[in-house]
Amino acid sequence: MENLETYCSNTWCPGCGNFGVLAAVKKAVNSLLSQGAKKENIVLVSDIGCSSKSTDYLDLNSFDSLHGRSIATALGVALANPELKVVVFIGDGGALNEGVAHLIHTAKRNSNVTVLMHNNRLFALTTGQFTAVSPKGLKGKSTPEGVTEEPINPLELMLSAKASFIARSYSSKIDHLASLIEKAIKHEGFSFIEILQPCISFFNNFQFYNEKVYEVEEKERTKEEARKLIEEWNYNGEGRIPLGLLYSEKRETYESSINKLIKGKEPDIKKCLQAHF
Ligand SMILES: Cc1ncc(C[n+]2csc(CCOP(=O)(O)OP(=O)(O)O)c2C)c(N)n1
Ligand code: SF4
Structure with missing residues (x-):
C-alpha cells in the first residue's frame, strides 16, 4: 500500500470533512494500483479552493487549474491522451457557480473524466460566501441576513445534462466513498460524485448528515427511478439523503468519437516543420 504522501504540510482546519475525502481517494488509488493500473497514468486536475488542495497532498501527477476551469482543463488532458485516468477535485463554488457551463458540457459530451465535487455548500477558502447549493436562510459573509434564493440540486442538473455516472457519498463514510471513486474512475465516460463534505469552520453540518443519510442498493435504474431518488432531498432541510451510485449508463465517450x-x-509533423524551416 503506497501512502501517496508529499512534502506539503496540510493546512486544512482540524476536523474538516476534506480529510475523509483524501483518505478515500488514497484507498481507491491503491486498489486501482493493486489491480494493475499504472501510477503515471493517473492525472489529477485541481481547481481553486480548500477542496483543491487535495492535489498538494497526493503523490500523483497533477495540474492546478483556475477557479471553475478545472473540468475544461481535464477534458483537454483526456482528449490529448485517452490512456489517462483524469480526476478533478473541485468545490461546489467552482463546479456550480464559476464553472457550471464546463460541468454541463463535459457531462453532455461524455468526456472520460471523473469529477469529485466536494460539497461544503459554500465558498470555504474565501471564508463562507453562499453558492448555488447553500440552503435558503444560510447566514454568512455575503448573506448576513440569510440566503434568499432556493438551492439547486446538482444531481438533477447532472441527470438533465446526460452525465453517464451519477453518485453521492459522504466524507465520513470513507469505505463507501472509496468504492464509488474506484467505480467512477473505471467507468468509461463522464462520472460525477457529489461528496457531502462539512466545513467545520463555516457550515458544520456533520450532525445533520449523520441523521439524514442512508445507503441505497446498487442496481440498474431508469432515469425516472434515479430522478425520484435524487429528488428525495431538496438541499434545504427536508427529506432523507440517499447515498450511492444513483444512475449509470453506457454511451460512447467524447474522446472515442x-x-x-x-x-x-x-497533420504530418515533418511536412509542417519543413514548411516552417
Ligand atoms: C474566477 C475566480 N473567482 C473568484 C475567486 C476567489 N476565490 C478563490 S477560492 C474561492 C472559494 C472556493 O470555493 P469552492 O470552489 O466552493 O471551494 P472550497 O474552498 O469550498 O473547497 C473563491 C471565490 C478566484 N480565485 N477566481
Ligand atoms: S475552511 Fe472549511 S473547507 Fe476549508 S479547510 Fe477549513 S473546515 Fe475545511
Whole structure:
C-alpha cells in the first residue's frame, strides 16, 4: 500500500470533512494500483479552493487549474491522451457557480473524466460566501441576513445534462466513498460524485448528515427511478439523503468519437516543420 504522501504540510482546519475525502481517494488509488493500473497514468486536475488542495497532498501527477476551469482543463488532458485516468477535485463554488457551463458540457459530451465535487455548500477558502447549493436562510459573509434564493440540486442538473455516472457519498463514510471513486474512475465516460463534505469552520453540518443519510442498493435504474431518488432531498432541510451510485449508463465517450473523426487526418509533423524551416 503506497501512502501517496508529499512534502506539503496540510493546512486544512482540524476536523474538516476534506480529510475523509483524501483518505478515500488514497484507498481507491491503491486498489486501482493493486489491480494493475499504472501510477503515471493517473492525472489529477485541481481547481481553486480548500477542496483543491487535495492535489498538494497526493503523490500523483497533477495540474492546478483556475477557479471553475478545472473540468475544461481535464477534458483537454483526456482528449490529448485517452490512456489517462483524469480526476478533478473541485468545490461546489467552482463546479456550480464559476464553472457550471464546463460541468454541463463535459457531462453532455461524455468526456472520460471523473469529477469529485466536494460539497461544503459554500465558498470555504474565501471564508463562507453562499453558492448555488447553500440552503435558503444560510447566514454568512455575503448573506448576513440569510440566503434568499432556493438551492439547486446538482444531481438533477447532472441527470438533465446526460452525465453517464451519477453518485453521492459522504466524507465520513470513507469505505463507501472509496468504492464509488474506484467505480467512477473505471467507468468509461463522464462520472460525477457529489461528496457531502462539512466545513467545520463555516457550515458544520456533520450532525445533520449523520441523521439524514442512508445507503441505497446498487442496481440498474431508469432515469425516472434515479430522478425520484435524487429528488428525495431538496438541499434545504427536508427529506432523507440517499447515498450511492444513483444512475449509470453506457454511451460512447467524447474522446472515442473525436478520435474516430480525426483518424488518418492527423497533420504530418515533418511536412509542417519543413514548411516552417
Ligand atoms: C474566477 C475566480 N473567482 C473568484 C475567486 C476567489 N476565490 C478563490 S477560492 C474561492 C472559494 C472556493 O470555493 P469552492 O470552489 O466552493 O471551494 P472550497 O474552498 O469550498 O473547497 C473563491 C471565490 C478566484 N480565485 N477566481
Ligand atoms: S475552511 Fe472549511 S473547507 Fe476549508 S479547510 Fe477549513 S473546515 Fe475545511
